Amino acid sequence: MTNNIIIEGRFINSDEEFFGQIEIDRKTGIILKKQNYIGNPTFIFPKDKLIFAGFGDIHIHAREDETERQMYKEEYATVNQAALNGGVIHVSCMPNTPSPLTTQAQLDWHKERCRQFPTLIFHYVGVGKQTRPLDVNVPYKVFTGPSVGDLFFKNEAEVRSALQHYKGKSVSFHVEDYDVLQANNINRTHQERRPVACVETALAYVLQIIEDYDLEAKLCHWSTGGKSIEMIKAHRARGYNTTLEVSPLNLFFDADMLAETPERWPFVQMNPTIQGREHRVQLLEGLRSGFIQYLATDHAPHTIDEKLKQFEPEKESDMTREQFYTHLRITNLEECRRRACLDSTSGTPQLDTYGPFTTWLMQAQRFTPQDIARVAAENPGNFVNQFHNGPGKFGKIEKGYYGSLTVIDPTTPMTITREMLRTKAGWSPFEGITFPGSVYATIVKGQMYRRG
Ligand SMILES: [Zn+2]
Structure with missing residues (x-):
């Protein structure tokens, strides 16, 4: 007899699927064994449920900091609840809070605030004009153009002069060019104010900087296909493994849809913007084929009042x-x-809908369960494993990894309503939309935190 937790069901990794049991150490929360039969199960999940390693959203905005100025719209406690609700067991927060996170002292403050939650909350550290790398291994974030907050640069020379100190570091980029934004800022829609050229212009110098400073780079919430894809392919062919994120918003909505219903723009406004249908189709294909590595929401919890300013x-x-x-x-x-x-205000809350959205990818966009394991669990897990100092690892159902699991019910549809959301922002760009499946359970280190 073991005192540990035994879970039985259909387990999905990116390279395999098996029906059987896993044993999770009750004290450490780490997977000890995976085999056909271990003992009396603590939890049994029916065969039609898909058990993934816990999903990870490596790009969110949490809003809490020592100024408390934006805690009316989100705080770590509500991030934790929204994450578990959406089947997400680790998140990584961007540093552009009212007091941007750029120092070790601030990082310590944020870590301390997050210690109490079952959701593992990681942090990017911002790069500004005067900043230097920390002594500890952390991911950094650079904003090449203005989005939300003051932590940004206005041109290539400024980005270069800051990043010369960050050689070989892990840096994630928000890629939009300040001059192109300024030149288009009187245009009619958000898409026309932030044209594809805005991404492509910044991308050209961002890729050059990545190569010059040998950065472990990631490009955030990718929004365009076409020329940008060719530029990234050529860059990778030169030997760089720069990775890409894409947000559900850019996979589900496109600007062509809004040509008929422009009154919906405030609810889907984000930076970089959603582009035309041809871009959306290429983003979906890129995520499925492995060209794009991460499904990351860019969860940005602005209130509905701010969205409708x-x-x-x-x-x-x-x-x-x-x-x-x-x-x-x-x-x-x-x-x-x-x-x-x-x-209006850019950004949309999306943590609560992370898990349900993956069922749309599977049912409507021909993603296999293995594809979902790759883009929602394994790749995000590998990203944070580089920086996590704990005893376990994230991203796979395997000995030595955390016994944290996202159980998806792929066939019980779910219509998104405000009542089901846990984000403090209290609304979703997916309201009224029915996803083909839902989150059945969220388990963190063997403990059940959500049961659908
Ligand atoms: Zn963001």
Whole structure:
């Protein structure tokens, strides 16, 4: 008889699938064994449920910091809840909080705040004009153009002068060119204000910088196909393994869809922007083929009020912005659409929907369960394994890895509503959309945290 946790079901890794049992050490939460039969199971999952190594979202914005200025829209406690709800057991937070995370002291502060949660919360450290690498091994983040927050550069020379100190480090890039953004900022829609050229122009010098400083690079939330894909292929052919993330938003929505319904722009505005259908199709193909490594949401928990900032009602009205938006949509669609196309707050909350979204990839986009294991569990796990100092590893169902699991029910559809969300932001760009499956359970180090 063992005192450990035994889980039985259909386990999926990127290179195999097996039906059997795993044993998880009750004290350390680490997988000890994987075989056909070990003993009386603690949890049994039916054969039609898919058990993955716990999903990891390596690009989120958590908003909590010592200023507490943005904790009205998210904090680590609600990140933890939203993650577990979405089947995500580790997240990596971007450093552009109100007080950008750039020093060891700040990193220690954030780590301390996150220690209490079952979700493992990792942090990127920001690169600014005056920053230097820390003594510990961490991933860094560079914003080549303005997005959300003040941590950004305005041109190649500035990026270069900062990154010359980071040779050989792990650096993730937000790739958009400041000058191209400025030149287009009077255009009608978010897509036209942030054209493909904005990504391609910055990409040309970002790839050169990666090569010059030999960086372990990752390009964040990729949004374009076409020329950018050719540029990245040529760069890899020169011997660099620069990796790519893509967000569910860029895989599910495209700007062509919004040509018919421009009133939806505020709910899908993010940076870089969603582009035309041909780009979306190439992103899906890129994720399936392995050209893109990570499904990462860019979870950005702005409130609905912030997303609808162009819908400020008349002073004497007691309507909220959202009520005013709805009112205009019904009574004056043209005006609603005009305002919806104006610039608003970029970013969307997506942690709660990470797991359900993977079922759409499987059912509607021909991803195999092994593909999902690769882009949602194994690759994100390998990314954080480089920086994690704990006793176990993330990303596979294997001896020595954490017994953290995401159990997906691929055939019980789920319609996204506000009531089911745990993010403090309280809304989702996928509201009203029915995904073909759902999260059945989230297990962290052998402990059940969510059961659908
Ligand atoms: Zn981001």
